[in-house]
Amino acid sequence: MEKNILEINNLSIAFEKKELFSKKETLYAVENIDLNIKEKEIVALVGESACGKSLTALSILKLLPETASVKSGIIKFDSKDIYSLSRQEFQKLSGNELSIIFQNPMSCLNPLKRVGKQIEEAAIAHGKTKEEARKMALEILSITGFYDVEDIYKSYPSELSGGMMQRVLIAMALINGPKLLIADEPTTALDVTIEAQITDLILKLNKTLKTSILLISHSLTLVSNICHRIYVMYAGKIIESGTTSEIITNPLHPYTKALIQTLPDLNIRSKKLNVISGTVPTLKERQNFKCPFYDRCDFRKEKNISSKCKNKIPDKTFVSETHFVKCCFYKGGQNGTD
Amino acid sequence: MALIKTQGLVKKFNHSGNIINAVDGINLSIEKGKTYGLAGESGCGKSTLASMLSLLTKPDEGHILFNSKDINTLSKHEEKEFRKKVQIVFQNPYESLNPKMKISSILEEPLLIHKIGNSREERKCLINEIRTMCALDSAVLDKYPLELSGGQCQRISIASAMLLKPEFLILDEPVSSLDVLIQAQIINILKLMQKSMEMTYLFISHNLNVVSYISDVIGIMYLGNIVEEADTEEILKNPVHPYTKTLFSASYNSYSSYKGESMAFTGKLTRPESKSCPFCLRCPHCKDICLNRRPESKELKPGHKVSCHLV
Amino acid sequence: MKKYFSNPSFLTGTIIFASLLLFLLSGSIFNRCDYDAIDTLNKFAASSKEHIFGTDYLGRDVFARILMALRISYSVGFIVMISGLITGIILGALSGYFGGIPDSIITKIVNTQMSFPGILLSLMLIAVFGNGTFITITALYIMTIPKFTRIARGGFIKYKNSLFVTAAKSRGAGPLRLLFVHILPNIVPDLTVTATLNFSLSILSESGLSYLGLGIQPPLSSFGRMLNEGQRFILQSPSNVLIPAVFLILSVLSLNLIGDGISSVNQK
Numbered sequence: 045m046e047k048n049i050l051e052i053n054n055l056s057i058a059f060e061k062k063e064l065f066s067k068k069e070t071l072y073a074v075e076n077i078d079l080n081i082k083e084k085e086i087v088a089l090v091g092e093s094a095c096g097k098s099l100t101a102l103s104i105l106k107l108l109p110e111t112a113s114v115k116s117g118i119i120k121f122d123s124k125d126i127y128s129l130s131r132q133e134f135q136k137l138s139g140n141e142l143s144i145i146f147q148n149p150m151s152c153l154n155p156l157k158r159v160g161k162q163i164e165e166a167a168i169a170h171g172k173t174k175e176e177a178r179k180m181a182l183e184i185l186s187i188t189g190f191y192d193v194e195d196i197y198k199s200y201p202s203e204l205s206g207g208m209m210q211r212v213l214i215a216m217a218l219i220n221g222p223k224l225l226i227a228d229e230p231t232t233a234l235d236v237t238i239e240a241q242i243t244d245l246i247l248k249l250n251k252t253l254k255t256s257i258l259l260i261s262h263s264l265t266l267v268s269n270i271c272h273r274i275y276v277m278y279a280g281k282i283i284e285s286g287t288t289s290e291i292i293t294n295p296l297h298p299y300t301k302a303l304i305q306t307l308p309d310l311n312i313r314s315k316k317l318n319v320i321s322g323t324v325p326t327l328k329e330r331q332n333f334k335c336p337f338y339d340r341c342d343f344r345k346e347k348n349i350s351s352k353c354k355n356k357i358p359d360k361t362f363v364s365e366t367h368f369v370k371c372c373f374y375k376g377g378q379n380g381t382d
Numbered sequence: 383m384a385l386i387k388t389q390g391l392v393k394k395f396n397h398s399g400n401i402i403n404a405v406d407g408i409n410l411s412i413e414k415g416k417t418y419g420l421a422g423e424s425g426c427g428k429s430t431l432a433s434m435l436s437l438l439t440k441p442d443e444g445h446i447l448f449n450s451k452d453i454n455t456l457s458k459h460e461e462k463e464f465r466k467k468v469q470i471v472f473q474n475p476y477e478s479l480n481p482k483m484k485i486s487s488i489l490e491e492p493l494l495i496h497k498i499g500n501s502r503e504e505r506k507c508l509i510n511e512i513r514t515m516c517a518l519d520s521a522v523l524d525k526y527p528l529e530l531s532g533g534q535c536q537r538i539s540i541a542s543a544m545l546l547k548p549e550f551l552i553l554d555e556p557v558s559s560l561d562v563l564i565q566a567q568i569i570n571i572l573k574l575m576q577k578s579m580e581m582t583y584l585f586i587s588h589n590l591n592v593v594s595y596i597s598d599v600i601g602i603m604y605l606g607n608i609v610e611e612a613d614t615e616e617i618l619k620n621p622v623h624p625y626t627k628t629l630f631s632a633s634y635n636s637y638s639s640y641k642g643e644s645m646a647f648t649g650k651l652t653r654p655e656s657k658s659c660p661f662c663l664r665c666p667h668c669k670d671i672c673l674n675r676r677p678e679s680k681e682l683k684p685g686h687k688v689s690c691h692l693v
Numbered sequence: 694m695k696k697y698f699s700n701p702s703f704l705t706g707t708i709i710f711a712s713l714l715l716f717l718l719s720g721s722i723f724n725r726c727d728y729d730a731i732d733t734l735n736k737f738a739a740s741s742k743e744h745i746f747g748t749d750y751l752g753r754d755v756f757a758r759i760l761m762a763l764r765i766s767y768s769v770g771f772i773v774m775i776s777g778l779i780t781g782i783i784l785g786a787l788s789g790y791f792g793g794i795p796d797s798i799i800t801k802i803v804n805t806q807m808s809f810p811g812i813l814l815s816l817m818l819i820a821v822f823g824n825g826t827f828i829t830i831t832a833l834y835i836m837t838i839p840k841f842t843r844i845a846r847g848g849f850i851k852y853k854n855s856l857f858v859t860a861a862k863s864r865g866a867g868p869l870r871l872l873f874v875h876i877l878p879n880i881v882p883d884l885t886v887t888a889t890l891n892f893s894l895s896i897l898s899e900s901g902l903s904y905l906g907l908g909i910q911p912p913l914s915s916f917g918r919m920l921n922e923g924q925r926f927i928l929q930s931p932s933n934v935l936i937p938a939v940f941l942i943l944s945v946l947s948l949n950l951i952g953d954g955i956s957s958v959n960q961k
Contacts, residue, residue, distance in 0.1 A: 092561045093532065206424065232559075235423045235588040240632040262561040303563065316573075317566040317595075323531060436863050465865035477856035482878040491874075492864045542864065 046082040048120075049224050049256045050104070053078055055117035057099050057108065059327065071327035073099050073112065074280045081224065086250050086257045088267035088288075090303070091277035094324055097260045100277075101228045104258075105144050106134060122223060140170045143217035147229040149209035153201040160185075160197030163216045170220055184215045187252070189245055207238030211245065218249065225249075226258045231266065243270050264303045268292050273366070276300050279325055279336035283358075286367030296369040298343035334358075335372060349373060384447075385414040385550055385582050386435065386468075391444035393430050402653055404430045406606030406660070407444070409679070412599075414549075417576065417583040419597025419614070421590055421629065427606040428586045432554045435584065436470040437461065448550070466496055469543035473555035475535035479527040485538055486523040489513070492545045508545060515578075516541045516571055533564035537571065544575060552584045557592060569596055590629060594618060599685075602626045605653060605660040608679075612686035622688045624665050659691065667692055696958055703954025709947035713940070717763045726754035728761040729912040737930040749919075749933050750926050758914040759940060765915045766944065769826070770895040773833040774888055780834075781841020782884070786872050788842070789849030800846075803839040811836040811898065819907050829908040833895050844887045848880030882959040886952050893948035900941055916941040 057074040074096040081087045089097045102108050104119055106126065119126045121142055126134065143166075146152055154162060160181055167177035185193040188211045201209060210230060217225055227246065231239040247270045250257055261267050267274060267288075274291045276284040276299065284297040295301045305318040322340040325333075333339060334357045344350045353372040361374040393405040404427040412418045422428050433439040435446060437453055446453050448468065456464055472478045479488055489509045492498075499505035513520070516537040527535055536556060543551060553572070557565040573596065576583060587593045593600060594614055601611040602625060610623040621627045654663050654673075662672040669692070677689045697703050726744070732752030740747050746755035784803075788796040806814075815832035822828050852858060853876065861875050896916075902908030903917030911918065916937045923933035 092563060236590065237423060237629060237632040264562070317570050319567040319570060320563060323533070438859060438863060462865055465863065470860075470863045472856055472860060474856060478860045480857045480861070480875050480879070482881075483875075491861070491866070495865045495867075495870070539860065542860075546864070 046084065047123075048080045049083050049085075049122055050079070050081040050258070051118075051120040051123075052080070052100075052104075053118045053120075055079075055100070055103065055119060056115040057096070057103055057112055058115045059112050061111065070115075072115070072280060072330070073327055074103075076117070077277070077280075077282045079275055079282065081256050081258055083223070083256055084250065084254050085273065086246070086259060086271045088259045088261060088271040088274045089277055090261055090264050090267055090274060092262055092324055095277045096280040097277050098228055101144065101226050101258070101260055104226060105138060105142065107144075136170070139166050139217075140220045141223045142226075143220075143222045143224075144226040144228065145210070145213045145217050145230055148233050149206060149213050150201070152213055153209060155201050157200075158197070159199050159201060159204070159212050163197075163212065163219060166216050166219050180219050181215070184219045185212075187249070188212075188215045188218070189241070205238075206234050207241060210234060210238070210242055214242075214245065214249075218253065218255065221253060222255060224256045224258065226260070228260045229262070230259075232262070239266065246270060264292075264300075276303070279330055281336050281370065283337065283371070284367075284369045286364070290364065290367040294363075294367075296363065296367075296374060297337075297371050298341050299337050300369075301343075343373070347373065383414050384411045385449065386410070386412045386584075387447040387450075388435075389445045389447070391431070391434065391446065392442050393427075393434060393439065394442050395430075403606050403656070405434070405441070406656075408606070408608055410601070410608065412550075412582060412584060414582050415580060416598040417585055417596055419593035419600045420584060420586045420603055421588065421593045421600060422603035423588055423629075425605075426603045428603055429554055431603075432470060432552050432584070432586055436468055436552055437464060438470075462496070466546045467549045468552070469546060469548040469550070470552040470554065471536075471539050471543050471556050473558055475532045475539060475559065476527060478539045479535055481527055483526070484523070485525055485527070485530075488527075488538065489523070489542055489545065492542055496546060498546070509541075512541045512544050515544070515575060517567070531564075532560050533567065536560060536564075536568060540568070540571065540575075544579070547579060548581065550582045550584070552586070554586045555588070556585075558587060558589060565592065572596065602629065607660050607689065608687075609661065609690070610686075610688045612683075616683070616686055620686075622682065622686075622693055623661075623690050624667055625661050659689075697954065700954040700958050702950045702957065706947045706950025706952075706954060709943055710951065713763065713944060713947065717760060717767075720756070720760045721764075724757055724760060726757045728757040728914055729753060730757075737926070737933075740932075746936055747930070747932055749922060749930070755919075755933065755936060758919060759936060761914040762916050762919060762937060763940065763944075765826070765909060765913060766896045766899055766941075769830055769833070769899045769909075769915075770892045772830055773837055773895040774892045776834050777837030777841045777891060778884065778888055780838050781843075781845045782877070784838070784842045785845025785847075785849055789846035790853050790868070790872055790876070796846075799842065803842050806835070807839045812901075815902055815907065824907050825910055826908075826913070829899060829902055832902075833898055836898070837891055837895065840887060840891060841884070844883055845880065848883060849876055852876040852879055882955065886956045886959075889948050889952035889955065893945045893952070896941070896948070897945055 055074060055077050056072060058070050058072045061069040061071070077100065079089070089100065091097050099108065099112065103114055104121070104126070108114070114127065121137065153159070160178070163181040163184065164174070164177040167180050168174065172180065182193050182197060185196055190196045190211070196212070204212065231242050234242065243266065246257060246259070249255055259267055259271060271288050273287050274285065275282050276291070276297065278299050284291065284295070284300050291300065292304065295304050299320070302318060302320045320340050320342070325336070325339060330336060334355055335353050338344070338353055341353070344353050349372065356372050358370040358372045360368045360370055362368045363374070388408055388410040391405055391408040392403055394401050395404045406427070408431060420428055420431070430439070434441050440454060448464065453464060486509070490505055493505045493508060499508055510520070518534065518537055518541065522530060522534060522538070540556070557568050560568070569592065572583070575581065585593060585596055597614050599611065600614050600617050601608045602623065603609070604625050610617065610621070610626045617626065621630055654660060657674065657676060659665070659672040659677050662668045665672065671691050675691070677691045679687045679689045680693065681687050682693065730753060732748070735748055735752040736750050738744055738748040738752070744754045744756060746759060749755055749758065784799050788799040814836060818832045819828055849872070858871055858875055861871055866875070899908055899915065900917035900920070903915045904921045906921065909915040909918055919937035920934060923930070923937065927934050
């Protein structure tokens, strides 16, 4: 049984707004989420924009914006509570055993420095000499699929394409052989062919370097090709989780079902695409409902269970050891009566 | 009947001393009432082509005929008429809208420019009509673009283009920066509007799933050239050009893993010389003839054109 | 608007400037004395009910002279700022948006002018046309044009190729609409900062010129004039120097704080 490399328990993140002439407002963007990643696993966190997935990733690396803070919960990396580590202790982990790559590769690279030097920085920051760092940089460039590593090492970011820059960033994140790599929408800004190459690369790196990966995306199709397990997030809460085959073949939550049905079926081109009416509730609007999906849920109207859903906080219902869903339809729901 | 036609369209760019053809001799013909899907990766020249078709850039060589008239020879008055008939929607929803303008002003503007609607009330009526078609709440009218979501902003851009009731709508990667659920919503809206307003679409995207879903005809673009063109059903069943095949295999058609004919990724982007086939440097089947001579467009079957020596 | 008032600099600056304006307004209503009523028997009088701020070396009521100084300094500063702003926007639009030959000509003229020390330019104008309020305003106006032009030009260049301008063009918008309905509102924050800082600088420059005897001429009063007249008798009547100095400092400080505040809010 592999141990957990990342354990998030009951994490809540809120934004605090304090203006000169108004009351202090605390708006929760992420509420009570639990997430585990084992060694050598690729786990996906899937959800629409503004559902809180990026904030979750940032909180693991203590990179939350000024106005946001962790309100409750524990994040454990390799059994160490991240928020109780000192700054120096955490700095030793960050970029070394734990690293992250972001969505837009162009804005993450310094346009004035050669790519090779930027990759080395990560190694030098963790105690390697210049010579060792250079060797490691060339090696990681080759592992990430570049053929002419010397040429790429000497290039400036402006000479590379989007896909190549993203691979350089992956190299930077992996140079110290981290135990966990967080990839926040790594292919959203890239073309489909490059997307295929990057996901291929991620799969390869997981197999050869044994790195665990947390892949964050808004596309269920993308992650279903390479991930072992999927967490589905909506409006700050995790509403379903299971192995990839469980989620894809037997989606339970109405939102997950909608995500799967949205992909255009090339065999039935004339059919109208399934959409969910309405929009993701804003941070303020979320306080109105117990179930985050209540407002947009067509499923409850279909099954006529609105009275059941209306005032209950959906509880976790396990349909198998690994597959759970938070929906009032599937038995349970806290309010005393059932 | 072709609504819009291009002949030998070329646009050159100066890229660090070298002159490259971003659009390299395109012959395009789009029929009235149909959707032409233009698929290709970033940097292949699709946006440059869109920009020329919407009269935002002038071509260096070649002609663009709209209703059989060359659009680069129009008088100022005719140009304004053209702008009513041909509209464009861009990729980035936030950047397409003026951050300092309220949505109601943004939507009223096209009507004011072309003097459509004789009173405020009439204009309001037209705006409300389009707004409902685009599934937008009346509450958005009082907001600023940055207060809305990406999907809402993109629908506003579409609404502002539709207000002029154009004959031809160019959509340059309209859903690429949006979540999958929002993509679906916008595609539904576009399909509905096309039917009710009898419009012709040019739908540009690198996402083959979306392009195949919405288009009647697909053109595959690579480095400024259309390398294959056919009806959607035909090209999905029988892709011929090596690039088309690779592009299709890289898209997720279903939940099975793709079987890639992966392209050799040799390193930095290099463009081949103008005498060669544009795809020769990345093509797994490249032969000598491909390096020495540009392939011409051949018609394999009626309606299915390919530019490749090996066919 | 709320976000501006939450900024401490902006709030402080606005309060001070508003107080000065209020002082000017109420003072003008209640003032009984003429600013140029000479009464040499009553020179250097201390503060009294009749002369709240006392009198100067010619027995003139300092309070009345301060009110006049405020009126003149603010009017001169305001006129210079507004005319510079409008000219800057027009020149900036021509050179930034249209580019080409107009741009080359305008930038060359503006750059040449910026390398000229302002005082020298004013001296030259005064040598040719004589001194007085009108010449002061003209000299300061010419000095401010380059600053506004540069900011406006930068803004027009930045936004002319932005996507929303291209989108508006595709809907049929002509150059005037693009310049003034689309681009201008987006460069207002930067222009406002320049305008407030320029307002304060104009007040200061006018005071400088008047202090040298080149700007506002007697019997009109301005801060610079009062400082010039007061400095000779600073030991006998320090208040004649301190009072205009304090008002000058408060005016300039308040406007600088406002400009600073706007700049911080827009940087976020």
